[in-house]
Amino acid sequence: MTKGSRSSRRARANQLDAAAAAAAAAATTYPPWVLLHRSCTAVAPGSSIAGRNTQAAGHTTTGLPIAVSICVAPPPEGSRVCVQHPDGVQSTCVVVAAHGDSVLIKVSSLDRVTDHFIYNAFDAAAVTPRPPALLLLPVCYLDLNGTGLLRRGEDEFVVAELRIGYDNTTRMAAGELRLLRSGEWRATRPRVSHDGGEGKDFPSTWHNDTVIPVGDELLCWADMRHGLIFSKVFDESPGLRYVPLPKDPNFGQTVFRNVCVTAGGGTVKFVNIFPRCCCGGPSRSNCRLSEHAYTVHTWTLNMDDMTWVMDGILDSAYLWALDSYKDLPRVKLEYPVVSFDEPDVICFLVRGCNNHDKNSGSTVWTIAVDMRSKTLQSVFRYPNVLGSKSWQNIRPSRVSDYFNSKPSSLKPDSTQEQTVPSLANKSHAEIELQANDIRKSLQSPVESAGAPMQASKAAASPEATILTALEEIPGLDPDxxxxxxxxxxxxxxxxxxxxxxRLPMSLRKDFVLLEIKGSEACFICSACSADQQL
Incomplete structure (x- = not known):
């Protein structure tokens, strides 16, 4: 090898080391909030599940090991909870609720056993910093749309499920509120109060569409057709208070409205997307000029007197006129979600054909719009339309922000370190990358390098060994x-x-290119393309 080639190789290695360090630094910076898809992602045993910093492990009621982590992506892209089981074990896993540093997850397996776990992110600001953990809840059946989670302090939490019925004796609405507090379930049947009198003007039917935590004292059940029910679930005898939504004479489908918390989680905001006629009136029209026209209205709930105050209007014409919107379809927006931190920023789903290619087929985008400045902040295009199916049940969560405060010196405790490897041992041979494994692979007969060089590589860190092995592949592009x-x-x-x-050198480039192609084809989300095996 010439001196020039060695110098070039050293410079390229330095460039890769710098890029890898930058990527690692970026990977440890998480967005302050995320949008969690309801459907969890199943991850094969032995694969990296979204990030070492977010992984927690535990066991189901039947003793099977389970590991959970979070694949984080900045909004308006959705994030996912990843679940890992041993080989041969299948389950359906969904996100039920989220609040603060915790996520409530439902795990249903083929043996008809249903478990609920609370995934808790570490909080380095807590009195006793700790890594992520899984808490298995007492066996129960919970309604997906009627169950909420409320966190308070370091260890207090309440899981609450609400079902609305009617008392035949009093002819008034009554709720069955099931609460999990201090590790025990209990049930109460409070009546529904209303500013106009107990039970007055309460709708004849009620359907839970979502449950949102408000601050650290209230849970709010939302029926997108009618209104909200608030409850102080930490109280010894929590009540139920009904607040109707703003009137909408043109109400059509719930996909065009939503109730969210914003400004850090203490402000309730309602978003409604109205159809607009070409004349400007708030009504549907078959006119070609206004087939998909709309206006977005927002209200904020005054928590003192529980009244709605309209605070924003955006017409579709403003968005369609923006240069940044020119490649998006001019269709009615769907599934609005208000930013957890910024009350004027709303994420929407856009589905349709590209404006410049009507034969492109159906595509899905998620966008973030600033209602005050009337600008398009960001756009994310789903690689596959299937990847957006669970957007309609998206859950805003602050859990990602707790990962940012993790000190570099914080290590999992002994229990955590023992539990995660045991997951792999249930189904196949030890999967950890040990120094002996590296040494054996480098001493393979297909390796052309001499023994002194092998010993040097074996003594290096796994990352350095990987880098050296890649540098030796002829014709591999730096990117x-x-x-x-x-x-x-x-x-x-x-x-x-x-x-x-274990491959001969002549096949290693092809192997690497296939791995890259496979990772880029992942349809789940861009943040996990290199970290998951489906």
Whole structure:
């Protein structure tokens, strides 16, 4: 090897090291809030599940190991909860509720056993910093749309399920409120109060569409057709208070409205998307000029007297005239979600054909719009329309912000370190990337390097070993090298790297390019493309 080639190789290695360090730094910076899809992502044993910093492990009621982590992406892109089981175990996992540093997850397996876990992110600002943890709840059946989670302090939480019925004796609405507090379930049947009198003007039917936490004292059940029910679930005898939504004479479907919390979680905001006629009136029209025209109205709930105050209007004409919107379809927006931090910023779903290519087929975008400045802040296009199916049940959550405060010196406790590897041991051989494994792979007969160089590599860190192995692949583009470095270094199991090193040198480039292609084809979300095996 010439001096020039060695210098070039050293410079390229330095460039890759710098890029990898920057990527690692970026990976540890999480957005202050996320939008959690309801459907969880199943992850194969031995694969990296969205990030080491977010992983928690535990066991089901039948003793099976389970690991949960969060694949984080900044809004308006959705984030996902990832669930890992041993080989051969299948389950349906969904996000039920979220508040603060916690997420309530339902896990239904093929043996008809249903478990509920509370995933709790670590909080380095707490008195006793700790890694993420899974808490298995007492066995119960919970309604997905009628169950909420409220966190308070470091360890207090309430899981609450509300069902609305009618008392035949009093002919008034009554709720059955089931509460999990201090590890025990109990049920109460409070009546529904209203400013106009107990039960007065309460709708004849009630359907829970979602449950939102308001601050750390209230849970709010929302029926998007009628109104909200608030309850102080930490009280010894919590009551129920009904607040109707603003009137809408043109109400059509619930996909065009939503109730959210914003300004840090203490302000309740209602968003409604009205159809607009070409004449400007708030009504539907078959006119070609206004087939998809709309206006977005927002209200904020005054918590003192429980009255709504309209505070924003945006017409579709403003958005359609923006240069940043020119590639998006001019259709009615759907599924509004208000930013957790910024009351004027709302995320929407947009589905349709590209304005410049009517034969492009149906595509889905999520966008963030500033109602005050009437600007389009950001756009995310789903790689596959199936990837957006659970947007209609999206859950805003602050859980990602708790990962930002983790000190670099914080290590999982002994229980955590023992539980995660045991997940792999249930189904296949030890998957951790040990120094002996690296040494064996580097001493493979297909390796052309001499023994002194092998010993030097074996003594290096796994990341340095991966980088050196990639540099030795003839004709590998630097961009592809960086992508492969990220894929291999984030693979906690080490299986990809061991597979690479067992191949003859002539096949390693093809193997790396296939891994890159496979990771980029992941339809779940861009943030997990290199970290998951479906």
């Amino acid at each position: 592809d090298m960086l992508k492969a470095y990220r894929i291999l270094s984030y693979d906690d199991s080490g299986r990809r790297f061991r597979s690479l090193m």
